[in-house]
Amino acid sequence: MTESATATSTPVVSIKPVTLQAPGRGEDLRVKVTAPAIGQGLPIIVFSHGFGSSMDGYGPLADFWAAHGFVVVQPTHLDSRALSVPTADPRTPRFWRFRVEDMKRILDRLELLETGVPHLAGRLDRSRIAAAGHSFGGQTAGNLLGLRVLDPDTGSGEDLSDSRITAGVLLATAGRGGAGLTPFAVENFPYLNPSFADMTTPALVVAGDRDDSPLTVRGPDWMADPYHLSPGGKSLLTLFGAEHSLGGIAGYEARETTDENPGRVALIQRLTTAYLRHALGIDGSGWTRARKELAQSADPLGSIESR
Template sequence: MIETDMAITDVAVTTPAPVVSVKPVLLSTPGRGEDLQVRVSAPAVGRELPVIVFSHGFGWSLDGYAPLADFWAAHGFVVIQPTHLDSRTLSLPPEDPRTPLIWRYRVEDMKRVLDQLDLLEASVPGLGGRLDRSRIAAAGHSWGGQTASMLLGAHVLDPESGMEEDMSDSRIKAGVLLATPGRGGADLSPIAAEHFPFMNPSFADMTTPTLVVAGDRDQSHLTVRGPDWFTDPYFLSPGGKSLLTLFGAEHSLGGISGYNVAETTDEHPGRVALIQRLTWAYLRHVFYPEDPSWLATRSALADEPEPLGRVESG
């Protein structure tokens, strides 16, 4: 059944289901130094459930991004959230030899989740046999967006070898990139060039269908450019992408990283609700082309007298 909430830009969503969430599920990770902690959230009902593997932003953990994870799970997705080595919960010191390679460990974490889907599926009571392994999306916010983009086909110039490396994964069929950093080189600020040399992506080979979400007031100290830096994954990648530009949004995009989070400088529940519904509708569109939700949400947004954003595709 489809219901429409007129208070939130007329974006239609399916009726929410109860959610079962289990954490932490520990995945053995030889050579990483820490077992990989994972949270799995799933609707209590439904079969052939598509999967979203979500990469958190710098410092966060499996406990973050509840506004997105809760919504996606309540509306038919299994959401899997690994805790990367940069999480504040792990307190990895800057001098740790793994620190310069965390960008690489992050991608490996996401792939390890895919490698051990059977174990993760079994960790949630009643979830066994209900996953649709042919419909898997990668999503991420900020640094997590760069992590997800590499699974989608973006290449990063390895600061050690100077070579571009393909770390994409064919199991990933769709993506959602939220406030994801743009190209490096001359576009990086001096502090970013010095401390984050791995922030040098190429999106020329990112061919997987992807929704890019960017705020038009997201001014980062990591770039000498303006908020348009965060639209690079859309404009510098091949066609088949969509871009949601959020009006007035800063890096937290209204508060997607958590409820009542202090680092949210642009708290806006309506904006978060819009992101929830549009990301859900986009993934439904990619995984089930006959689903009308994406076209309906775009139309509803365009018809708003004072829209919170705009969508374009190319």
């Protein structure tokens, strides 16, 4: 796929940490902001990291998105290894909920973030905001799109969607709970019981066809549930040969990458950028062109379907 599928890249700047007061959280919220050095009317991506990671991860995505016109805001959630919150901490069962609150707190404090980052004030387009996330972060982003975490006893789930979010990218995101979970997952991760029935916001779901998670008995197909079980207006990018790190999106030379593949990461960079430009109403031609190029590739790294 050629660079023509996305906008021309520009230099980027990153600022960290920007600290947001968070009463009741036990820790103030620390975020990293990565932005184009130039440009006006910049759309926003709020990115949720995977379990244990932090705002310092996912450079291959954050840097690329910023170089192509997005302001990327990355919180450090309470489950991050950087915070060392003990397993016995009373907040632990609600980590999933604190994550959603972190993302909403960022949206509530965009003005503070603008003033806290040099040369960013007045450059944001607050009408174009996307939520993205990897693994546990994919569920967090999904909550803002309409995904509901069901109570295992009552079967009910609270609507935590946010109308300020108008598009999403869910990378290697857990599927349906219940009988699809391993006993380990049932015992340790009760929040892995999502319903996608109300996830109406447009989204690109990215799944690896070799992402065989220890949390499910269903195999890699589990990661496609956010696409198949949600209302229409979704696209699914299936990556051939990809495991949970999808080729290395978690960081440059990250130790958790088990399937390092720079070409696969480059494909994700370009396709997610083209998709978000399309879904946020910036430019639809790049997404159309990117899909066509992938379909016509002699040795494709993946496939795309939409509904």
